[in-house]
Amino acid sequence: MALSIGDxxxxxxxxxxxxxxxxxxxxxxxxxxxxxxxxxxxxxYAQPQCASICPIEDTIFDAQGISINPPGTLTxxxxxxxxxxxxxxxxx
Amino acid sequence: MQLTVLDQETAHSExxxxxxASGSCGSDNEQMAHLSDEIRDKVKNHPCYSEEAxxxxxxxxxxxxxxxxxxxxxxxxxxxxxxxxxxxxxxxVLTPDEAVMKTKAVAAxxxxxxxxxxxxxxxxxxxxxxxxxxxxxxxxEAPDIKLCVSTNGLALPDVVDELAKHNIDxxxxxxxxxxxxxxxxIYPWIYWNNKRIYGEKAAKILIAQQQKGLEMLxxxxxxxxxxxxxxxxxxDEHLKxxxxxxKEKGAFLHNVMPLISEPEHGTFYGIMxxxxxxxxxxxDLQDSCSGDMNMMRHCRQCRADAVGLLGEDRGEEFxxxxxxxxxxxxxxAMKKRAVIHAGILEELDxxxxxxxxxxxxxxxxxxxxxxxxxxxxxxAVATSGGGLINQHFGHATEFxxxxxxxxGVRFVSHRKVDQYxxxxxxxxxxxxxLAGSIRSLKGCEAVLCSKIGFEPWxxxxxxxxxxxxxxxxxxxxxxxxxxxxxxxxxxxxxEVTAKxxxxxx
Numbered sequence: 190m191a192l193s194i195g196d197x198x199x200x201x202x203x204x205x206x207x208x209x210x211x212x213x214x215x216x217x218x219x220x221x222x223x224x225x226x227x228x229x230x231x232x233x234y235a236q237p238q239c240a241s242i243c244p245i246e247d248t249i250f251d252a253q254g255i256s257i258n259p260p261g262t263l264t265x266x267x268x269x270x271x272x273x274x275x276x277x278x279x280x281x
Numbered sequence: 282m283q284l285t286v287l288d289q290e291t292a293h294s295e296x297x298x299x300x301x302a303s304g305s306c307g308s309d310n311e312q313m314a315h316l317s318d319e320i321r322d323k324v325k326n327h328p329c330y331s332e333e334a335x336x337x338x339x340x341x342x343x344x345x346x347x348x349x350x351x352x353x354x355x356x357x358x359x360x361x362x363x364x365x366x367x368x369x370x371x372x373x374v375l376t377p378d379e380a381v382m383k384t385k386a387v388a389a390x391x392x393x394x395x396x397x398x399x400x401x402x403x404x405x406x407x408x409x410x411x412x413x414x415x416x417x418x419x420x421x422e423a424p425d426i427k428l429c430v431s432t433n434g435l436a437l438p439d440v441v442d443e444l445a446k447h448n449i450d451x452x453x454x455x456x457x458x459x460x461x462x463x464x465x466x467i468y469p470w471i472y473w474n475n476k477r478i479y480g481e482k483a484a485k486i487l488i489a490q491q492q493k494g495l496e497m498l499x500x501x502x503x504x505x506x507x508x509x510x511x512x513x514x515x516x517d518e519h520l521k522x523x524x525x526x527x528k529e530k531g532a533f534l535h536n537v538m539p540l541i542s543e544p545e546h547g548t549f550y551g552i553m554x555x556x557x558x559x560x561x562x563x564x565d566l567q568d569s570c571s572g573d574m575n576m577m578r579h580c581r582q583c584r585a586d587a588v589g590l591l592g593e594d595r596g597e598e599f600x601x602x603x604x605x606x607x608x609x610x611x612x613x614a615m616k617k618r619a620v621i622h623a624g625i626l627e628e629l630d631x632x633x634x635x636x637x638x639x640x641x642x643x644x645x646x647x648x649x650x651x652x653x654x655x656x657x658x659x660x661a662v663a664t665s666g667g668g669l670i671n672q673h674f675g676h677a678t679e680f681x682x683x684x685x686x687x688x689g690v691r692f693v694s695h696r697k698v699d700q701y702x703x704x705x706x707x708x709x710x711x712x713x714x715l716a717g718s719i720r721s722l723k724g725c726e727a728v729l730c731s732k733i734g735f736e737p738w739x740x741x742x743x744x745x746x747x748x749x750x751x752x753x754x755x756x757x758x759x760x761x762x763x764x765x766x767x768x769x770x771x772x773x774x775x776e777v778t779a780k781x782x783x784x785x786x
Contacts, residue, residue: 206410207475241477245359270552
């Protein structure tokens with residue numbers, strides 16, 4: 190059982206600082222979680238810490254590969270509104 | 282020790298309501314006049330805390346603090362773009378070692394740099410190890426640099442003692458609200474006690490921590506500036522209460538900044554179409570807060586890795602690869618810096634003395650004739666630092682706006698010039714930088730610069746702004762006052778006074 194970090198990670202170090210298992214490390218592109226060390230914070234906290242502080246949606250995934258913070262849940266921006274704004278910016 | 286800010290004289294605010302367009306008349310140095318000697322001494326070479334100092338002294342930020350413990354609706358942690366200039370944006374995050382090296386390199390090459398701040402790109406106090414490691418080393422290795430930090434306040438009460446230990450005597454707290462209902466519209470969540478907490482509950486905790494942190498800092502004699510982001514329709518009216526409360530608690534300066542919310546920045550406010558304030562709205566709010574509070578108006582909302590005078594960014598000259606090639610002898614650099622700092626402070630003292638002499642002369646003159654009251658005039662100035670009119674009109678990336686009246690000179694704001702064609706519907710595709718400059722001068726009746734070309738000259742005149750290149754290399758305050766006197770002598774202010782009187786009757 191381990192969480193993982195996706196490509197949208199912005200390398201902000203927040204998860205690295207709060208991980209109780211020292212399971213997170215820097216790598217060439219973005220931070221990574223060691224599947225061997227990660228406990229999903231089971232013995233330490235009610236919620237996995239990396240997923241509780243990560244500011245970027247769709248970046249922390251559970252053991253099944255499901256996004257813990259899906260689009261819209263952290264920024265409050267409805268995904269369709271974001272898509273609309275992106276289309277508008279690109280069409281300029 | 283209690284740091285108090287003297288009340289603005291009641292006479293001033295009354296005067297403001299009747300004759301003066303805005304909150305505090307008099308010379309712009311009046312910002313400082315209300316402060317105790319002790320505070321003035323602490324901020325006289327701090328470009329962010331003293332309007333006057335920002336013409337002479339430079340600052341830098343080192344981006345050692347990427348992690349954050351809250352989300353603000355005006356921030357997007359995904360964008361680290363080198364072309365953007367706003368808080369929260371950096372080109373490269375530094376380790377404390379790299380930050381110390383960069384600070385020394387900048388201090389040696391830009392000796393006017395007096396202040397090193399840690400301001401992000403996340404929250405410095407959510408990165409306590411990286412932040413305090415940097416401060417610890419700098420206070421030992423570069424003792425001639427002032428250290429300051431800016432924070433959202435959530436972790437502040439826990440680290441106040443640590444801050445005091447490192448001789449950090451300037452702290453900025455961003456306080457956008459004192460009401461959790463307002464806060465819930467600004468902060469979607471905070472990370473607190475190992476949990477992500479949302480909405481009003483989150484805002485309530487954040488507000489309590491900010492206020493507690495403010496009180497603890499003031500109790501330890503640490504200077505506190507409060508930053509607030511003005512978000513029209515969300516906290517604009519509320520900020521008057523914020524200003525009153527933080528002043529009561531002993532913050533010495535309040536900096537109300539306009540919301541930046543371009544859709545392309547991808548922030549909640551940007552995407553959801555929340556607008557920022559118009560310059561006039563910002564100025565009105567600053568003016569209405571200024572009855573209670575000493576206001577900062579010269580903030581440029583710089584990046585978390587900015588280097589140089591406010592309004593300029595020389596970060597490109599000090600990238601890690603460039604610093605690595607520099608051979609810095611910091612002890613030697615400190616000697617040179619001390620001489621330069623003493624020179625600038627001497628110049629500022631002379632200016633102060635001269636200002637006092639002029640004020641004495643003016644008050645004498647006022648008694649002689651019950652002078653006609655001329656309306657105040659806004660003037661724009663192109664300057665590249667040193668408090669002088671020393672920039673070519675075409676090179677100006679921003680103008681400083683001063684209000685000149687019979688009561689003296691007051692710094693009002695700075696206005697950025699759109700550097701590039703923005704090609705929107707109103708101006709067509711070919712809008713030049715020139716049209717951008719002229720548009721940014723809206724409401725000003727004169728623009729003072731060192732030189733100006735023929736084309737802009739005639740376009741400015743058409744737009745009702747008098748171009749003036751006759752005061753090149755003169756001190757700003759003296760030059761704008763001279764132009765005001767010229768306008769009076771030429772009868773330009775009579776006309777409008779007469780018109781206003783007719784309108785009033």
